[in-house]
Amino acid sequence: MSMLPTLLADERVVIAGVADIDATGRDRFAADLGVPAYDRAEDLAANPGVDAVYLATPHALHADQATAALALGTHVLVEKPLSLTVEDCLAVHDASRASGAQVVVGHTHAFDRPVRMIRDIIASGRLGRVAMINSWYYGSFLYRPRRPEELDTARGGGILFNQVPHQVDVVRLLGGGLVRSVRSATFVLDLKRPTEGSHSTFLEFEDGAAASLVYSGYDRFDTDEWHGWIDENGRDRVPEHGAARRALRAAGGQDAEAGLKAARGYRGLPAGPADRSGLHQPHFGVLLVSCEGGDLRAGPDGVILYDDEGVTTVRIPCDGPFPDKSLVIDDLYRVVVLGEPSVHDAAWGAATVEVCRAIQTSAREHREVLTEHQVPVDPARRPPHPAVST
Amino acid sequence: MSMLPTLLADERVVIAGVADIDATGRDRFAADLGVPAYDRAEDLAANPGVDAVYLATPHALHADQATAALALGTHVLVEKPLSLTVEDCLAVHDASRASGAQVVVGHTHAFDRPVRMIRDIIASGRLGRVAMINSWYYGSFLYRPRRPEELDTARGGGILFNQVPHQVDVVRLLGGGLVRSVRSATFVLDLKRPTEGSHSTFLEFEDGAAASLVYSGYDRFDTDEWHGWIDENGRDRVPEHGAARRALRAAGGQDAEAGLKAARGYRGLPAGPADRSGLHQPHFGVLLVSCEGGDLRAGPDGVILYDDEGVTTVRIPCDGPFPDKSLVIDDLYRVVVLGEPSVHDAAWGAATVEVCRAIQTSAREHREVLTEHQVPVDPARRPPHPAVST
CATH class of the missing domain: 3.30.360.10 (Dihydrodipicolinate Reductase; domain 2)
Known part of the structure; x- marks a missing residue:
């Protein structure tokens, strides 16, 4: 509901379908927009007319759903956090690199x-x-x-x-x-x-x-x-x-x-x-x-x-949709249409989850925690990922 | 100048003298209040009519001046920081314990x-x-x-x-x-x-x-x-x-x-x-x-x-001197007249300096620093100081 005004207002976006295991809101949404409804996110991602899926599902489902979509060559916009563990985030990053389809993690502030x-x-x-x-x-x-x-x-x-x-x-x-x-x-x-x-x-x-x-x-x-x-x-x-x-x-x-x-x-x-x-x-x-x-x-x-x-x-003029999340669509457009990388890709999302987990560890163990999976802002300056599954 | 309105307004305080190596302000102050002026803080502290000295001198002088006054049995109100090193602060604490005269570190907020x-x-x-x-x-x-x-x-x-x-x-x-x-x-x-x-x-x-x-x-x-x-x-x-x-x-x-x-x-x-x-x-x-x-x-x-x-x-009513530092005088009165301990004694002042130094060390060495000289708020619950000079 928070992303919808931006999705509807942006001419670069065509909503092509909806998936949810709960039919209540899903079928009403499908009827309101005249689009197909699916039970499974994977079926939505497999629709050949779909360039990208937007995952607004519970966090624990993100990694599997993103990986499935990426394997189909479908780009993924996924709500934060990318996943609950750094390992799962890095697996999504591997899947993205293997398929060539890309990930944008957002909206965040x-x-x-x-x-x-x-x-x-x-x-x-x-x-x-x-x-x-x-x-x-x-x-x-x-x-x-x-x-x-x-x-x-x-x-x-x-x-x-x-x-x-x-x-x-x-x-x-x-x-x-x-x-x-x-x-x-x-x-x-x-x-x-x-x-x-x-x-x-x-x-x-x-x-x-x-x-x-x-x-x-x-x-x-x-x-x-x-x-x-x-x-x-x-x-x-x-x-x-x-x-x-x-x-x-x-x-x-x-x-x-x-x-x-x-x-x-x-x-x-x-x-x-x-x-x-x-x-x-x-x-x-x-x-x-x-x-x-x-x-x-x-x-x-x-x-x-x-x-x-x-x-x-x-x-800064305030003339966009409300709430205004249109810069997320800028990144998605860059990925899907221009084939350019997003700052907020899976490696970035993994690094953010790493810091959140380090916060948890530091608090539980009452000590400083050093990181291992951080990446710089500029995607072109990021080192090659060391652990691509083959 | 910042403490003076409080010292002048409080009926529990009698200003009995002033010491400064610079005669300019000192002599004018002595004349305005009709009190003796000294070159050396130690001579002021040695005046038998002086219960306590207030040290508003450069930080690096605090420890020696406080120690000299304490050795004479004169209580000390000293501006923060008590000294620049934890060691010097602990030496003042030792001097206080050895003489029975006490230290209040203040004003702080x-x-x-x-x-x-x-x-x-x-x-x-x-x-x-x-x-x-x-x-x-x-x-x-x-x-x-x-x-x-x-x-x-x-x-x-x-x-x-x-x-x-x-x-x-x-x-x-x-x-x-x-x-x-x-x-x-x-x-x-x-x-x-x-x-x-x-x-x-x-x-x-x-x-x-x-x-x-x-x-x-x-x-x-x-x-x-x-x-x-x-x-x-x-x-x-x-x-x-x-x-x-x-x-x-x-x-x-x-x-x-x-x-x-x-x-x-x-x-x-x-x-x-x-x-x-x-x-x-x-x-x-x-x-x-x-x-x-x-x-x-x-x-x-x-x-x-x-x-x-x-x-x-x-x-909280605002009816004291301006600026109002009268709670410092409460602690000084407790020490000098009632013979009770102050929260802000030399051990407390040493612990505050320890944290300031740990901030410096943590920043310079880019790492967490653990402390060794902290004391609780309640003076009665503080452990005996382990290193009293005898």
């Missing part, structure tokens, strides 16, 4: 236009080297309606596989990709929702830049307070604290929560916002990057630059 | 009333255990007028010995005191001011709580933007970025800077703010503590509590 503009300013060199990247997010993640597996870390639940990948993808894109060292603490603070809900993490990159990642999904303090009370998608919101927790409490028990969650599935084509005046850039909490020559911040309406001349905002 | 209130709420247990402590400060430290040694790390310059001790003292007070592990990156981003000006640090406490400390003194982004544009001392300020850098540039070269710095010395008794309406609590950037049962934030006018009921501010 690394596709937000302000993040891309910050990357471009860094790449221009005019602010010198990057020193510190700060990604700080306090929100309500843990109290939005969840299916049981979304609250079970072993099945890919909690922030480690759902929220932290946004932070890791963003700071890796801005820091050059090559995380060297990870030190972290994670916390399970509500035993009724027994999965990681907060973390505090230090990352060091190969070139010495550092990132501070802090996240809390416990719906108390909210970093939107420092972001003009604009929500993650970029829409003006009510300035209030604890609303998600109160709504969940008012709904009642676990059955009611399952109902609330199901109601977020497909219920007809989105109409789009009637009033665009309250729309801004999407964001993922506070993102503040300190370079030698200035600080850069992802702001509600563009990039805020604090340099020797004071403070200026480089505005 | 751990003496701010909102910080103390947060500690009291944590200690009450009603919010459960502490998970994450965040101390984030972006300001203009590096571009305020400085003497050359203040920009030389080897002589105690830069943020590591002047700003980071505030952060470490605050988070140690709130986290229980016992830092176990330190992982950090520090940065020198302006070669004209060649000392550490920013850092990003992860701390883990013995009980598993974690702290994120981030600081930048490069006068670009400013966390006062998230704190109602109230300055560190608690006064309303102009909302602007880069003012310190521009003022320094306008002043000209190093001689002009030395003049600006000297002008901050003693120039007569402070009058106090004519208008108290713009006064709030002092702060040190953003301080946000996440417990099981809620988040606590040091706000401009008290402690902001985000819990199951939403958000409330526990207000």
